[in-house]
Amino acid sequence: MIELEEAENVIKNIWLAENEDGDEVSLDSIEKEVMDYLMKENLVEVKEGRLFLTENGKQRARKIIRLHRLAERLLNDVLGMGEKKIEESACRFEHFLDDEVEEAICTLLGHPTVCPHGREIPKGDCCLKGEEEVERLIFRLSELSPGDVGEIKYVVGGREIHTKTIAFGLLPGEKIKVIRVFPAFVIEVGNTQLALDKKFASSIYVLKTEVENKNQKREKVKTKWRWRWRGGS
């Protein structure tokens, strides 16, 4: 089992070096058992003394990265853990989450596209299908209805959107209330009303905390979610 984890870490690092800003993984740094495992599973190949991922390996690596970053989102947004704890746990999560749990978490979080550090989360099947089997807690602002209340969790999108949301004080942790969704989105933050278009609203992810005047429904949402969570793990 140790081999599996280490092997997965190796292909993760190769992937990061190839696709993001990770350092190149040198051949000598890998233990023999791990290397044997990687070759046996057809995950890596060696060309001119350098390591490359096979198609198989790339797929596996994307999956690990995806799990790691999804786990970060979950621990950060829903459970509100500290940064150190998140990193520790996410590094373990990435090796054992099964497909069903992975999809459940992803859907629950509203198919997020970036991790809390702003790095891209590779898309899974569920993101592409946009399945909504699990009751969600995190929504894009553009998916909410008038009267919904929530807490901003994160904002995706380019620098422009980030700077603007920051300027208006739409920071993670701020409570918002949706007033209107047509002809444009109108939300209330503190004592201010803001109007924004759909494009902007879909960059803001919100943890829905309350459906106004429908407290019973809120209870239901929570129980159902908990049950699912246990069932999945």
Place this chain on the structure above:
Amino acid sequence: MECCSIRDTETGTKKIVLVGNPNVGKSMLFYSLTGKYATVSNYPGTTVDIMVGRIKDLGMEVIDTPGMYSLIAITEEERVARKILLENPEIVVHVVDAKNIQRMLPFTIQLILAGFRTILVLNAMDEAEKHGMKINSEIISEKLGIPVIKTIATQKKGIDELKRAIKNSGCFSGEPKIELNSSLGEKIEKMESLIRGEYPISRKMISVLILAGDAETVEMIRKEERFEEIMAIAGDRDKTPYEIFMMFQKISDEIVELAVDHQEYRGGLRELLSNLSTHPLVAIPMTFLSLYLLYLFAGVIGAQILVDYIETLYETYISTPVDDWLLANIDNYWLRELVGGEYGIITLGVRYAIAIIFPIVTTFFIAFSILEDSGYLPRVAMLLDSAFKKIGLSGRAVIPLLLGLGCGTMATIVTRTLETRKEKVIATLMLAIGIPCSAQLGVMLGIAPDFGSLLIWISIVALVLIVTGTAGSRIIKGEEPTFFMELPPLRIPNLSNVLFKTLTRLEWYIKEVLPIFVLISVVIWIGRITTVFDIVVSLLAIPSMAIGLPRSAGLIFLYGFFRRDYGAAGLFDLIEKGIFTQSQIIVGMVALTLFVPCIAMFSVMCKERGVKAGVSILVLSLVTAFVVGYLTNIMLSLTG
């Protein structure tokens, strides 16, 4: 308090800069402090020109800045505001909307950290109290280490306290009491220690701004000896802006927690109205109602009743006596023509300005100021956003376009408030080609033979505008605009605000218009002596006749280039003489509306968008005017 009065510290004029978010009452406060009026509006982003005034009893200069949200500038206005802020002011007065203190306090903290001698003004305390907020300004003052003053600018409450605080602000000098205790604190300290140069803001704030990803600050310190090292510590700056701002927000939240007591608040009638006003079923009729208000003021009261009245007065008491006097006393024909006659300074230039244009513009500005102060315009912007997206604009562009119904030149300047270049160009294009200014609009409303003709004119111009926008959004490259705007509370416009604002705009307009009108008279005079005038008029008569207008119509197009309203006034004159048929009037209205922007607007266009864009727009509108005029003529003759 003499020990710390700032007058003792240095000599020379001290500058006070007012900063704050848009629509928090900065301009109103400026007026209360100086007795001079800056445009006070309920619309984010109308303070484009910088207002400078003096506090007489303190001998200090006050500068009102365009709205800004933080030290990181996004829009052009914010860059202007920041530039002023960096010009070494003595005191920075940060004006916040008291009920939104939690959202605005982070900016105060940035100002303090930047090393400015800051005074915090909690304005609109009455509204905060209505929202059930009790604010203890002493706690805030103690926590931040700066004076905190409560005001209600609209009722001139708290102004004396503010003046006193400005006078004694020396007492509050000392280290800011803010500590950055997040994980970023260490990074900031390291960067700070490497910066050597002298800058208008503190090294600490420079480090913070770099971490927050502000490109201009990076440029500011590029010459630093250890620049590379500093940037290396800053590291990957894509991740840090949120952390930085959340750190400020956290400090602010802690202070607000201690100082503000919230009571249960249930929205009153005004909130209900405010919410209703964004409902499409209410907002659409309201929008038509407000356009009708504009029409009623500028089109009926201004263009018809007042113009009639003032023109008759002017003719009787000025034009005719002047002409008579000239005829009796001056022998030289050309000298007489300079002042009187058909094109003289008094009989044409000043008459057009005072008798025709002035009443129309005044009534338009009154109506526009009422709309602006009521807070209704941002709601119109919200309502029209999705429709505007189809022509490459965001709802935000409603403001310059509506203002363009007043004066295209002023509106072209206001396009600065739009965010993307693409939006600015499209809005300028639409203003130049098809949005009639108030004088033009008023005259058009006055000369339309009947309602049907008016509808034909409106439909054709609207069609041209839609085509222009659609084509523009396809052709002009650039980012699609996003829409994001604060909706200020609906307020009942304050009569004296509306009047003052109208006066400020009129002052600007008259300064702009009167000299040009006089100049046009002189240019025409020179043109007539040298016969250049006749040549140009006969040249312009060719396209005029091609689109089915009488020969004399060439003249109004020439006028139109000098000033659009001047051309419209000319058309008005010609039609009163009764030489136009009904369909000729319609063709004339269409062609003149679409015709080139006036000289003033053209020069502003070149200044704002560049000479190349300015000239292209000029040529485009010339072609459009005659092509559409031609088509209109054919259409009208076909349908009879």
